[in-house]
Amino acid sequence: MSAGFEFVVVSNRLPVDQVVSESGGQSWARSPGGLVAALEPVMQEQDGAWVGWPGIAGTQLEPFDVDGMHLVPIPLSKSEVAEYYEGFSNDTLWPLYHDVIAAPSFHREWWETYRRVNHKFAEAVAEVASKTATVWVHDYQLQLVPKLLRDLRPDLTIGFFDHIPFPPYGLFSQLPWRVQIIEGLLGADVVGFQRDADSGNFAQAVRKLKGFPSKGGQIEVPIEDPNPGVRVFEPVRYLGQSRKVIARKFPISIDAGAYRELASRPDVQARARQIRGDLGNPKHIILGVDRLDYTKGIRHRLRAYGELLAEGKVDPEDTILVQVASPSRERVQSYVELRNEVELTVGRINGDYSAIGHQAISYHHHNYPREEMVALYLAADVLLVTALRDGMNLVAKEYVASRFDNDGVLVLSEFAGASDELKRALQVNPHDIDGLKQSILRALQMPRTERASRMRSMRRHVFENDVRRWSGDFIAELDQIRAERGNAIGD
């Protein structure tokens, strides 16, 4: 073990993208995600390292630094990417953890690769973490890492944050490797979730599969006898001691100040006006921004919108739906099918209701720079978030943070984690198409004073609970556990 780093973040992807210049030179640029914004100050203060896959299959890279962050790349072969990432993570766990909206595929070879890749990550972290370091593991691709790491390095304090929902036991129990996943997560000292419902589902799975009770967000995990000797075929023996695991919600947020700043920039505001003009200065702009994913409820949204047009309740002469569907997981079959279906529906609606010079739906299968996203948020009178299941949904919070003018209406699915916090959004059940249609109409007709009062209260919440607060709370919980352990060991 080297002297190592005191704070190590572990995620499937490193927070950088490879940039190839016109002359063919290659370099790395920080990717703009919220997680980097949240963790960068901690990384710099605490001598931190980030362990993850650099995003290119089959490349072996030495550790390197970008913007003061030390990055440790984990190489993944093409078949590892296909089986661990596209397969087990995105075609088994993702649908299973999102209410089986699409059918999960269970393949033993994928599981084996998932296990192997999780080992690889754990070994790399064990190598770079200093004695009694703090390690923060992220997301469903790495659920085995906490236990593997604890076995390798019992001196570490380990946190895990689950960005996506944790499913109810009736669904989770379908997973042939459910016990291994629960054991993997229980290797952490703190397991964080987006909502109370998620930590409740996790606690129930722990109770059912391991028999460990939980109380007030705390689970007592008995310490196993590490040396079973001749008793290998007998049930596990415990040493009569236990370890505390905190399992509770830490709802993630955004860098709200950065969105307010962007939205206040004159060039971004000019761009918002230009977007409105280019769309033909409609009376109402309705916006949807999502990764093109079946969890986001894009089909339900289109169904509701199509019916409103068909019934003449929305006039395509004065209202437009702008849908940004950013490309996602294009090698997974269910995503290919979703794209076909969404684009067929958009084409049909536009065929039926667009006229020369104005479209019913302006559809964009692109990635935009953040400035453009904020200009769209400023231009939009209504933002539609109709997720069928979503850990949090940052787009909802970004819209709120951008609306410094206290205008705009957020229509928000109750199945997105954000609905626990943004109570003054128009909350909808996206499966209830009639209810969704009514909420869209209500949003379009809402008086200015009501819009302002709702937006003001949501803004207060988002600014008081931004991403710095989120990472600060999580790390404070880890620090406390580390201090308690220090006391216990260092007496």
Ligand code: GDG
């Ligand atoms: C997972 C969970 C949880 C989208 N298109 C463009 C673009 N985006 C940005 C948005 C937002 C992010 O991507 C999407 O975040 P979401 O939270 O909406 O959804 P997931 O990608 O599914 O994220 C989710 C999240 O993790 C965090 O824990 O909230 O529930 O599923 O920031 O703005 N950004 C730019 N161009 C685009 O075209 N620049």
